[in-house]
Each structure stands twice: as structure tokens, then as C-alpha cells.
Amino acid sequence: MCGISGFIDWKNISGFDCIKAMTDVLHHRGPDDGGYFYKQYQSVHIGLGHRRLSILDLSSHGHQPMDHRHLTIIYNGEVYNFKEIRDELEELGYEFDSGSDTEVILKAYHCWGIEMVHRLNGMFALAILDAERKELVLLRDRAGVKPLYWYYHDGLFLFASELKSFHQHPAFKKELCHDGLALFLQYGYIPQPHTIFKHTRKLKAGNSLTIKLDKQNFDEKKYWDVLDFYRKPKLKVTEEEALYETERLLTSACEYRMVADVPVGVFLSGGYDSSAVTALLQSRRSEKLKTFAIGFHEEAYNEAHHARRVAEHLGTDHTEYYCTHQDALDILPRLPEIWDEPFGDASTIPTVLVSELARKQVTVSLSADGGDEVFGGYDKYIYAKKMESIFGRVPFRNQFGRFFSSIKPSSIPFLSRDPNFSRRYAKAASSLEAKHSAEMLGIIGSAFFRAEVEELIAKPFVHLATDFESYEGLDEHNDLYNSLMAVDYKTYQLDDILVKVDRATMSCSLEGREPLLDYRIIEYVARLDSSLKIRGDERKYLLKKITHQYLPKEMMDRPKMGFGVPILDWFREELRDYLLSYLSECRLAEAGIFNVNKVIEVRDKYLNGKNDDVSKIWFLLVFEMWREKWM
Known part of the structure; x- marks a missing residue:
């Protein structure tokens, strides 16, 4: 896990000091080594920088930027199947000087070009400079586990793992984008490809961006999209066949992510997702896994005792820490530094704490994010289904919603006495106005509704399109549940959950790995009937069946809690x-x-x-x- 940064400057005003400053501000992402590339071509200045957190091949052979012939690479992430790709390349005559996955990616690109990305199983954000073709290529992994921002304005192109790098370049104009601010107020995060600054974007997950050095043009292309697999016909398999194949894929994904030359641990909350990951791994090894959990003294939010029971049953080497009122106060001032784009998920606080707890013993920790989006774990799916069943066949549903939105909840006797009724009423009325269930998902997840945002922001802005509107073609092979999970994968999971975990782990130089986001799992599970994921009111049906093979059902069956944070109690x-x-x-x-x-x-x-x-x-x-x- 590392940090990368770079620039292409067609005005030739950027020097070596620029790339060094842009890179060094990412020291927390890679404290073990740093490297810089700076070259002045006839018409352009190019800088590439890398901070290294050594995970594979701890020697200097893994140093970046790394060169091979006319290619130079900087890379953040891990490719878990690099040994298989290396074997294939060796059969084609390639020789290797290191044991790193970086060299494998570089020579795979030399062999197959950009098509090599389809061979990679992992998380990555990388840049490859091709001096022969006079182009720079950026790539981001399928699920978007690793971040990659880019900026282009007035002849200057910047890119980096985090926005804070851009502030180190004297020509970066930090102009607030009110359109991005509006998205943040709605969701608590800014969905891809948008950001909080003008002229600045996120490279979309599963996309490449090619910049021609001589022509100053940009070509962004999609190479993978989760919706493509939801749009395929559903597989005709039995429940037993689905269980077997899903467990096989989960086991492979988990074992892949244990490959490292440094100590590895697991975040264990005690819920189904992290318990399944821990169980699959511990059942196949004699040494004790190191597991880590955060608890709260506020019982309504505390899962630590559940995690402890799972750890004791599986026999892991378990460490827990109870997050206190003072811990939260101490972390609060650090949030803007760690999340250098506005980010409103309050569970950032315990996520930082569990990352710091794990970093004392390990350099890599597996996290079980993605289970809710892949296997159907959220209460909001059930809520949306109920809304659909009640109002789905109502004639002129959108107009019906607008009518209800026009009624003030305070005018409704009895119900208006509930302090939370106003919010629930407004969310239900707004949901009726949604053109599609995917849009309903965005409304359910909103803090401020669009009309409220318009009242809040004083400057003109536009409502930007997001992947909450990317539901074209979903209805042919999907019911409501599958459609919601597909859109959640591209929105909430990508720009909330994964941003939270990446910045929290990297803030203390810990590599976080996500086995449930192995692309092979979602490509398979996306093509399963939703009844294997949500059956009646039972969520994550398939994952639970697998987990119960390793952990007693009576130990696991309890109300879903999520990673809630007692902000009101603390503050x-x-x-x-x-x-x-x-x-x-x-x-x-x-x-x-x-x-x-x-x-x-x-x-x-x-x-x-x-x-x-x-x-x-x-x-x-x-x-x-x-x-x-x-x-």
C-alpha cells in the first residue's frame, strides 16, 4: 500500500521541488521509502512520485518509480494473483529482478498493453508513463478500493492518491465547487467522479485515463462495470450449487489476501461479514489469526462482546479496545487532515481507532467491507421493498409524492408529536417522487434533501448526475433488491465505505485489504436470484448459510447494528x-x-x-x- 502523485505541465513551470513536495505530503501512506521521477521533454515537464509501504519484497528491489525499457510505473495497491501472471510472463521470456507485484504489472503492461488490466485481481491505482507512445496511462481497480484524483486547468495536469498533494503545487487553484458541496450535503460524501474543487475529478472505478503528451488530450474509458454483470441473465443454479461456488470464491479471495512478507490481521466486529472472513481463514490454519475489535461503553452501539465470543469460538489471538468519549474528542480535530475532502460518516472515529490498534501488531489487516452491498444486508433494502409494495402500483405516483411533499407534517395531528416523524414523512414522500428504485436509494440515504440544499447554499449550483441515476438496463434481469444492491455497489460502498477505510488505515500506515470485494465474487453473486440474498425479511441469506457451517447460528443471529457511533452521547x-x-x-x-x-x-x-x-x-x-x- 502506497501513495502516488504526479504532474504533466505543458507550460513548463513545474520543477523537481514540486513533485517532491506533492509526494512527501503522502508520507503516511508509505513511510518505508520514497522515490521521484522528473524529466523535461521538449514541450512538457513530467513528474512522478511514490511513497512506499513495504508489503512484498521488502528489499530495495521494490523501489518506485520503476522502469522497464521505455516504461515507468508508480503504483498503489496489491495485485494478489501476481505470481500466476509472473509465471505466464516467464513462459513468454520475461525475466524478473524482484519479488514484487510492481515489476509484474510493469512487464505485463509491456507485454499486453492496457489489456493486461483484465488479468489483475487486486486493488490498485497506478500510472504508467510510455515514453515511446508519448502518453501517460492511469488505471483504477474495479471496485475503487484505491483512490485516484486528477486535476486539469490552464495547461497543468495533476494526479494523486489524496487531494492534499495538489495543495503542494503552486499552480493548483483551490476553488470551491458548489456543485460538489451540494452532493456532500445530500449524502455526506461526494460521489464519483465529482469532487469538492473545480477542475478536479476522481478517476472512476474500473476506468482508465490516457493523456497524450504531445496533443494535450484526455481519453477516459471503462474497462469494468458491476452493472454489466447484473444486466446478464440470472444463473440457473440450485441453492446447494450457489453455496458451494460462493464459499469456494470467498475462500480463495481470503487466502489471496493473506499473502504478504509482513504480519497480517483481521478487523472483527462480530457481525456476519467479518466473522465469515475470520472463520474461513482460521479454519484452514493452525497458527492463531490476530483479530481486532472496537467497542463502545454505550450498550446500544457496542458489538465488542459479540466479536469476543466469535474470537473465542474460532480461537484467534484477539485484541479489543473500548472507544471513549475522550478518544472521540481527541480524534475530532484530526478528521479534516485525514479526510482532505469533506466526509460526513461519523464512524470515521472508531475506524481510525481500530486501525491504530491493529497497526501496533500488524502491517496489513483484512476488512469485511462489501458484504452488505454484495449479499444484501441493509435495512434500507427492506424499507424500499415495503415502499414499493405499498405505492408501486399507485397511478401518477410521482405527482402523489409531490402532493405529500407539499403537506407540512406539523399539520398532521397526533403523528406530528413524534420528534422523528417529520424526517420519516419527508423521506417517504420524496421516495415516491423517484423515477426508479435506484433513485429511491439515493433519497433514503440523504441527510439534506435537494430542496433543503437549495435553501442552504447561497451561491448558484447545479445538481450533478451521479451513479444513483445509472440504472439503465437493470430492470430486464433484476428485481428491486438486485437493482438496489447494484447501485449501492457503485455509490455508497465506493465513495463512503471504501473512502472511510482507506484514509483511516493509511493515516497510520496500515494496509487494508477487502476480500469480499474480489471481483470474482460480485461477478458471480450479481447473477444469482435475489432470493438467495434476501429471503423474506432475512438479509444475507447465502452468506449466513456459509457462516453457520463454522459458527453456531444461535451465536450469530441477532439484530443488525452496523458501525454506529454515539455522537449525541459523546458530544x-x-x-x-x-x-x-x-x-x-x-x-x-x-x-x-x-x-x-x-x-x-x-x-x-x-x-x-x-x-x-x-x-x-x-x-x-x-x-x-x-x-x-x-x-
Whole structure:
């Protein structure tokens, strides 16, 4: 796991000091080694930088940037099947000087060109400079586990693992994108390919970007899309066949991710996803796996005792830590530095803590993210199904939704006395206005609705298209559940869950690996009937059946908790001070970004104990903390 950065400068104003500064700010992603490439061609300056966290071949042979003939590579990630690819290349006459996957990728590109990406099983964000073809190629892995940002404006192209690299280049213009801000207020994250800055984008998962050095043009292409597999006809297999093949793929994916020349551990929450990963691995080895869990003293949020029971049953070497009120306060000021784009998922706090806990003993830790999106684990899927069953056949459904949206919940007797009724009512009414179930998913996951965002932001902005609208062709072979999981894979999982885990683990130089996001698993499970994932009100049916082969059902069957965080309990007093400071009328008016009265209304509603959604106040606070740090 590493950090990469680079530039192409057609104005020839960027020097070696620029690439060094852009790279060194990513030291946390790779403290073991750093390397730089700087070259001035006739019409362009090119810089490439790399920070290395040594996982495979700990010697200097893994140093990057790495060259082979006319090619130069910088690479962040791990390709787990690199030994098989290396064997294939050796049969074709290629020789190798290192035991690293970097050299395998580089020579695979030399052999097969960009088509080599279809052979890679792993997580990666990489750049390859081809001096012969006069082009730079960027690639991002299928699921988007590894981040890659790029910026182009006024003859300058920048790219990096994190936005903080761009701030190190003197020509980067950090102009706030109000369109991106609107997305953040809706979802608590900014969906790909959009970002918080103008002229700046995320390279989409499963995409390549080719930049011609002599022509200054850009060609972004998709090489993989999860929707392509959901759009295929469903497989005609029995439940037993599905169980066998899914367990085979899960086992292979988990074992692949244990390959390392450094200690490896597992994040264990005690839920089905992490328990399945731990069980599949521990059952096949005699040495004890190192497992790590975070608990809370607030019982409604605590899963640590469940994780401990699983660890004891499987016989792992288990470490747990209880997140305290003070831990949260200590991490809070660090959030804008770790997440250098506004990010509103409050479970960032325990994720940082569990990463720091694991890093004391291991350099790599497996995480079980993706289980909910792949196997159907969220309550929102059941909620959407109920909404569909109630209102799906209502004539003029969209108009019906707009009518309900126009009614103020406070005017409805009895029900309006529930402090959370207003929020639930608005979400249900807005869901009816959705043109498709995929759009309904975006509404269900919103903190601020579009109309509320329009009231909040003082500057003109447009509502950008996201993958919540990418449902074309899904209906032919999918029911509601499969459609929701497909879109979730491209939205919430990609730009919330994976961003959270990548930045948290990398903040303490820990490599996080995601076995449930092995592309072979989703390509297979996407083509299974949804009844194998959600059966009645039972979520993750298939994964549970596999897990119960290793862990007693009575130990595992309990209400789903998720990785919730007791913000209200932690910050009932301290958050008040933060809010009054960051969301003061004077400060907001000086920035001119928000309609001050609307923000104060949200703030005071929270302070007076009448909040209907704590996410709203959290998103506003997180943004203002980010703005103070980076703007």
C-alpha cells in the first residue's frame, strides 16, 4: 500500500521541488521509502512520485518509480494473483529482478498493453508513463478500493492518491465547487467522479485515463462495470450449487489476501461479514489469526462482546479496545487532515481507532467491507421493498409524492408529536417522487434533501448526475433488491465505505485489504436470484448459510447494528462548543457560502434538543472544519 502523485505541465513551470513536495505530503501512506521521477521533454515537464509501504519484497528491489525499457510505473495497491501472471510472463521470456507485484504489472503492461488490466485481481491505482507512445496511462481497480484524483486547468495536469498533494503545487487553484458541496450535503460524501474543487475529478472505478503528451488530450474509458454483470441473465443454479461456488470464491479471495512478507490481521466486529472472513481463514490454519475489535461503553452501539465470543469460538489471538468519549474528542480535530475532502460518516472515529490498534501488531489487516452491498444486508433494502409494495402500483405516483411533499407534517395531528416523524414523512414522500428504485436509494440515504440544499447554499449550483441515476438496463434481469444492491455497489460502498477505510488505515500506515470485494465474487453473486440474498425479511441469506457451517447460528443471529457511533452521547456538551464556534453567524456570513439564517436554524434546532437527524448538523460541522483546514 502506497501513495502516488504526479504532474504533466505543458507550460513548463513545474520543477523537481514540486513533485517532491506533492509526494512527501503522502508520507503516511508509505513511510518505508520514497522515490521521484522528473524529466523535461521538449514541450512538457513530467513528474512522478511514490511513497512506499513495504508489503512484498521488502528489499530495495521494490523501489518506485520503476522502469522497464521505455516504461515507468508508480503504483498503489496489491495485485494478489501476481505470481500466476509472473509465471505466464516467464513462459513468454520475461525475466524478473524482484519479488514484487510492481515489476509484474510493469512487464505485463509491456507485454499486453492496457489489456493486461483484465488479468489483475487486486486493488490498485497506478500510472504508467510510455515514453515511446508519448502518453501517460492511469488505471483504477474495479471496485475503487484505491483512490485516484486528477486535476486539469490552464495547461497543468495533476494526479494523486489524496487531494492534499495538489495543495503542494503552486499552480493548483483551490476553488470551491458548489456543485460538489451540494452532493456532500445530500449524502455526506461526494460521489464519483465529482469532487469538492473545480477542475478536479476522481478517476472512476474500473476506468482508465490516457493523456497524450504531445496533443494535450484526455481519453477516459471503462474497462469494468458491476452493472454489466447484473444486466446478464440470472444463473440457473440450485441453492446447494450457489453455496458451494460462493464459499469456494470467498475462500480463495481470503487466502489471496493473506499473502504478504509482513504480519497480517483481521478487523472483527462480530457481525456476519467479518466473522465469515475470520472463520474461513482460521479454519484452514493452525497458527492463531490476530483479530481486532472496537467497542463502545454505550450498550446500544457496542458489538465488542459479540466479536469476543466469535474470537473465542474460532480461537484467534484477539485484541479489543473500548472507544471513549475522550478518544472521540481527541480524534475530532484530526478528521479534516485525514479526510482532505469533506466526509460526513461519523464512524470515521472508531475506524481510525481500530486501525491504530491493529497497526501496533500488524502491517496489513483484512476488512469485511462489501458484504452488505454484495449479499444484501441493509435495512434500507427492506424499507424500499415495503415502499414499493405499498405505492408501486399507485397511478401518477410521482405527482402523489409531490402532493405529500407539499403537506407540512406539523399539520398532521397526533403523528406530528413524534420528534422523528417529520424526517420519516419527508423521506417517504420524496421516495415516491423517484423515477426508479435506484433513485429511491439515493433519497433514503440523504441527510439534506435537494430542496433543503437549495435553501442552504447561497451561491448558484447545479445538481450533478451521479451513479444513483445509472440504472439503465437493470430492470430486464433484476428485481428491486438486485437493482438496489447494484447501485449501492457503485455509490455508497465506493465513495463512503471504501473512502472511510482507506484514509483511516493509511493515516497510520496500515494496509487494508477487502476480500469480499474480489471481483470474482460480485461477478458471480450479481447473477444469482435475489432470493438467495434476501429471503423474506432475512438479509444475507447465502452468506449466513456459509457462516453457520463454522459458527453456531444461535451465536450469530441477532439484530443488525452496523458501525454506529454515539455522537449525541459523546458530544452533548462538547459539540455545542464546536457548533457555536464553527457555525457562528459572523463566521458563516464572512465566508458567504451558506444562507446564514438556514444554517443557524439547523444549528439551534439541534442545540434545543429538537434535531430530527443528527447527520445534518454533523455534515455542516465537518464541512466547516474542512474549510478551515484547506481553504
